[in-house]
Amino acid sequence: MSFYDTWSAVFIALIAGVILVGTALIGARLLGPFAREQGKSISYECGMLPTGKNWTQVHVRYYLFAIMFLIFDVETIFIFPWAVRFLDLPSHAFWYMVFFVLILSGALFYAWRKKVLEWR
Amino acid sequence: MIPLENYLVLSGILFSLGVYGVLSRRNAVLVLMSVELMLNAVSINFIAFSAYLDVTQITGVIFAIFVVAVAAAEIGLALAIVLRIFRNRSSINIDEAAELKW
Amino acid sequence: MNPFELISPQLAILIGAGLILVYDAIFPKDNRYLPWMALAAIAVSVSFAISLAVRGEYHVGFEGTYSVDKFSVFFSVVFAGIGAAVVFASMNWVDRVGRRKSEYYALLLTATAGLMFLAGARDLITIFIALELSSIPQYILAGWGKDERSGESGLKYLLLGSIASALLLFGMALLYGLSGSTFVPEIATFIGENASDNRSLLILASTLIIAGFGFKMALVPFQMWVPDVYEGAPTPVAAFLSVGSKAAAFAVVLRIFFEGLNAEILSNDWAMIFAVLAAISMTVGNIFALVQSNIKRMLGYSSVAQAGNFAIGLAAIAVVGQEFTLAASAVLFFVVAYAFTNLAVFIAVIAISRHLESDDINAYEGLAKSAPLLALALGIALISLTGIPPSAGFWAKLYIFNAAAQADLAWLVIVAVLNSVLAAFYYLRIVRLMFRNVEDQIGSAPFAIPKSIGFVLGITVLGVLVFGFFPTPIISVAREAAAIFSIG
Numbered sequence: 087m088s089f090y091d092t093w094s095a096v097f098i099a100l101i102a103g104v105i106l107v108g109t110a111l112i113g114a115r116l117l118g119p120f121a122r123e124q125g126k127s128i129s130y131e132c133g134m135l136p137t138g139k140n141w142t143q144v145h146v147r148y149y150l151f152a153i154m155f156l157i158f159d160v161e162t163i164f165i166f167p168w169a170v171r172f173l174d175l176p177s178h179a180f181w182y183m184v185f186f187v188l189i190l191s192g193a194l195f196y197a198w199r200k201k202v203l204e205w206r
Numbered sequence: 207m208i209p210l211e212n213y214l215v216l217s218g219i220l221f222s223l224g225v226y227g228v229l230s231r232r233n234a235v236l237v238l239m240s241v242e243l244m245l246n247a248v249s250i251n252f253i254a255f256s257a258y259l260d261v262t263q264i265t266g267v268i269f270a271i272f273v274v275a276v277a278a279a280e281i282g283l284a285l286a287i288v289l290r291i292f293r294n295r296s297s298i299n300i301d302e303a304a305e306l307k308w
Numbered sequence: 309m310n311p312f313e314l315i316s317p318q319l320a321i322l323i324g325a326g327l328i329l330v331y332d333a334i335f336p337k338d339n340r341y342l343p344w345m346a347l348a349a350i351a352v353s354v355s356f357a358i359s360l361a362v363r364g365e366y367h368v369g370f371e372g373t374y375s376v377d378k379f380s381v382f383f384s385v386v387f388a389g390i391g392a393a394v395v396f397a398s399m400n401w402v403d404r405v406g407r408r409k410s411e412y413y414a415l416l417l418t419a420t421a422g423l424m425f426l427a428g429a430r431d432l433i434t435i436f437i438a439l440e441l442s443s444i445p446q447y448i449l450a451g452w453g454k455d456e457r458s459g460e461s462g463l464k465y466l467l468l469g470s471i472a473s474a475l476l477l478f479g480m481a482l483l484y485g486l487s488g489s490t491f492v493p494e495i496a497t498f499i500g501e502n503a504s505d506n507r508s509l510l511i512l513a514s515t516l517i518i519a520g521f522g523f524k525m526a527l528v529p530f531q532m533w534v535p536d537v538y539e540g541a542p543t544p545v546a547a548f549l550s551v552g553s554k555a556a557a558f559a560v561v562l563r564i565f566f567e568g569l570n571a572e573i574l575s576n577d578w579a580m581i582f583a584v585l586a587a588i589s590m591t592v593g594n595i596f597a598l599v600q601s602n603i604k605r606m607l608g609y610s611s612v613a614q615a616g617n618f619a620i621g622l623a624a625i626a627v628v629g630q631e632f633t634l635a636a637s638a639v640l641f642f643v644v645a646y647a648f649t650n651l652a653v654f655i656a657v658i659a660i661s662r663h664l665e666s667d668d669i670n671a672y673e674g675l676a677k678s679a680p681l682l683a684l685a686l687g688i689a690l691i692s693l694t695g696i697p698p699s700a701g702f703w704a705k706l707y708i709f710n711a712a713a714q715a716d717l718a719w720l721v722i723v724a725v726l727n728s729v730l731a732a733f734y735y736l737r738i739v740r741l742m743f744r745n746v747e748d749q750i751g752s753a754p755f756a757i758p759k760s761i762g763f764v765l766g767i768t769v770l771g772v773l774v775f776g777f778f779p780t781p782i783i784s785v786a787r788e789a790a791a792i793f794s795i796g
Contacts, residue, residue, distance in 0.1 A: 092577050095512035106222035111230060153282045163271055167253055181378065199333035204271035221478065226472060234427050237467055244474035250479050255485035265490050266481075274478060276440045279472050283444060287451050287466060300775045 146206055156199060161190055220247035221307035234291075238284050245277045311369030314376045315428075315757055317357040320419045321391075322480055324349020327419035328489030339409045343399045346413040349762070350392045357384045372491060375429035380428030382640065382789035383559045389649035390552045392421035396764035397655045398544035399433070399661070405454065412452065419548070421446035423556040425598070430567070432480045432490035435560055436473075440526075442556060446549060450541040461540025467532045469523065473718040476520020482513035483568075492568040503571045514569055518585070521543050524557035526615045528589040535596075538608035544744055546604060548652035549646045550611045554695065558618050558639060566625065581718050583623035590727040591676030600736050602667045603657055606734060610693065611650070613731060617641060621708045622726055624715040635711035636790035642708055645692070645700035645775055652689035652768035656682060659761050672738060674746030677754035683768045692772045694735045695728050707783070737788045 168175070168183050197203055220243055227240025249270040256266025312319065328345050360366075366376040387629060401413050421434020422442025425432075429435040448471060484490050486506050487498035503510065523530040536544045564577060593613030600606035608795045623638035657667075659682055664671045676683040692699035695706075705728065712721050775782055 091508060092511055093508070095508035096515050099512055102218065103222055103225065105227065106219060107226045110223065110226040114230065116365050149285065153285055156278055157282045160275055163274055166270075167271070193332070196333050221474075224474070234463060238470075241467065241470045241474060244471070245477065248474060248477040249479035251478070252484065255481065255488075259485065260488045260627070264491075265433070266484060268485070269436075269480075269490060272433055272649070275439070276473075277470075279444055280447075280466065283447060284463070284466050284470075287447075287459060287463045290451070290465060291456070294456055294459065300752060308750075 150202055154202065158190065158194075210258045217247040217254070218251065220244075234284070236290050236294060238281060238288075242277060242281065245273055248285055249273050287295040309365065309367050309369070311374075313365070313654035314367060314369040314374060315425070316360070317353040317388070320353040320356055321349050321388070321417050321421040321424070323413040323422070324352070328410050328414045328417070342409050343395055343402070343450075343731050344397050347392055349417060350388050350395070353424075354385055354388045355794055357381050357388065361435030365485045368430070368435075372493070373434045374425070375430050376428060377469065377792045379559075379562075379792050382425075382785065383555070383643075384424045386555065386644060386647060387420055387423040387552060390423075390548065390555075390562070390651065390694055391416060393651050393655070393768065394544050396551075396760045397547060397651075397658055398542070399760040400591070400758040401542060401658065405452075412449070415448055417448070418442075420552070423552050426556045427559045427563075429560065429590060430492045430563065431558070432484065432492070436477065436480065439476075439560070440473065442553065443473070443524075446545070446553060449545040450537055450549070452545060453540070453542045457540040458542065459719070461537045465533055465537045465541075466596050472520050472523035472530065475516050478718065479481065479513045479516025479520060482509060482516065485747075486510065486513070492564060495568045496570065498572045499569060499574065503573045507573060508596050510569065510574055511577055514565070514574070514710070515581065517564060518561075518578065518581055521557045521561050521668050522585065524563075526554060526589075526612050527576035527585045527619060528592050528616070529585075530611065531589070531593070531612045531615075535600075535605045535608035538611070539602060539604045539667070543604065543658045544655060547651055547658075548656065550607070551650050554611070554615060554618070555643045555647060556644065561622065561746045562625075562636065562639065578762065579623045581662050582619045583717060585604055586616045586619035586623060587723045589613060589619060590724060594727050594730040594734075595775075598730070600734075601669055603661075603672070603738070604667050605667050606669065607650075607653065607657070610731070610732040610734075612652070613699055614646060614693070617705065617708060617724065618646075620717070620720055622709070623720065624711040624717060627783055629731050633790050635645075635715065636707075637783065637786040638704075638707040638711040640786035640790055641779070642705040644661040644782055644786070645704035645772075648768050649689050649692040649699070649701050652685060652765060652772055653693065655761060655765045655768060656686035656689060659765065661688070662758075663755055669738060673744040674744055676744075677746065679757075682755065682757065682765075685765055686771050687739045687742065688772060690735045692776065693734045696732075696778040698773075700772045700779070702776060720747050743748070 164186065165183065168179065172179075222239045224247060225245060227239030228237055231237050231240060241295075252266040252270045254266075256264050257272075261267060264267070324346060328342055331341060332342065333347070358381075360593045361378070362374055366377050385448075395413065398412070398416070419442045422438050422440075422445070425438035426442060429438045447462055447466040449462075449464045451459045453459075481489070483495060487510055488497055489498065491688070497509065519530060523533075526534045537549065539551065558568050566574075568574070569578065588614050593609045593611075593616060597606050597609035597613065600609060618639060621635055621642060623634040625639070660672065660675065660679070661667050675686075684722065688699065692701035694737070695701045695704075697703075703725075709721050709724060
């Protein structure tokens, strides 16, 4: 076994990675226009000067809700395959899913008690 | 049928784009998005392998499901930490998080 | 046998974590008993693990994806002990922070349970889930402190950690694509039959997996998070990261590489990766540790160097082949010795910086006068980290160097010994600073050590000394635990 045989895949991956990432990095540098002046970063380059902040303040609670939603939403991914094959599954599969949902409701209970669900 | 190689090349390119994003973006949320891209590239790999090589067991698909769930947990957590930092500093550029060098 | 009985140690801890959260949600005012609930959960878990071992209930459960064997029981007990020590060490600090106590202990318990799952996982999916179960709480805990640096270190740990898991997953995907299975023994069968055809791709997969776990172990090309996170994270959490998560990564690497990728045609190659990483980690870690002025940063780099010592063991195991158990038990013994030693160092640092309110090494000058016991404890632990007899660290290093020498890795042993000399400089510098005679005492105020910290510091230092004088019992336990693997 030669050195090349052993490490060829690693080297190919390394070279491919360097080329792919390198072209992206260099391409962005070459193709992208870079003009670092104040005027470039205002909201309307040729229009009226914006007044006030261009960032709308969103209440921090909103993000908490978004994160909570994201997590519970993605957990349903485990329920889909279970639901599709439900009729073919042995009976304890039902109880496993009940247990899973119970854990999720435990988390919801915790969030409720910690007053995360209230919009204060 | 589309040959397996195409999927692998696609996933390789996506993964590299993710690495590019991690290296070039300074905004914590954009770095997170790049990491998601890397994770999803891996999921493509798993699903492609599962569809082509392991038709009876579909372990790869199950793995992909777990990757998605874990990625969501990481994103939720990262956003929470970013929020906490943002409230202190009103900036999420990781360059400005300079007390500890990046 | 009921599969849930197999994971009863982990279940005990997880149920404990859940109870702590629920208890706090129902009785938010009454939070004095939370750490004791956590300790009770850990105690129940240890008793379950030991009862499994005593009854000889070594089985695989959950379609083979989780295995209770001597190896996983050994690590379960070690992780539970680490968890308990960190609970003791953080009690005082958590009380001072004074908010979200229940979450702190619940997350600590969850991370501990994740580490315990990691020790017994035998399927790539289980390994990944267990890894994330332990990592995600650690990300949160690293950002627990009130100051900004803590939040930053949490974010940095999280971002770099997810990049590492992406690399790890890429390696796992390759392994799955080649062998058509995520089950480690099936991967082993496949490799036994087809290794020579796909050798190069298998090496690529191993490299990626080593990169993913190298991050957790803090081996060198993946070490950039270590000093920052250790400095920014609360000290008890840093202690947990430096022993728990590192030991777990080594446990799972032993599992994947020695149960899955152990074909001789491969093992020599990844052994070489480990040998090279070991040499680089030791050298880089020690050189950077020399110039640090913050003790937590210094401990971070020292932990990088110690990871190199672990990796020597991994390299030796693969090369030795038949004499496998010798080197594997060396790694396991090192895990125990390192856990006691490093916990002692970190806990002493917690007690000291609590008083000095500074992590600056120079502030340790003349500590022996104002706090002789504390200085003595830290001194013993640092001596053990250096590897001077009679301490647990001495036997651990001797044992691992011996294994490497038997594996014809003489060059690595030479590098390691030179590095030990280098390490002695910065470890003993602190000892010298502490015992230097200072005329006007600045920190002459009486040193109050909280009971919980004093207790656990005593236990760990005692462990360092006991294993230093009587290493044989733990060596024989490590030998038995390591004997479950055999290399082809």
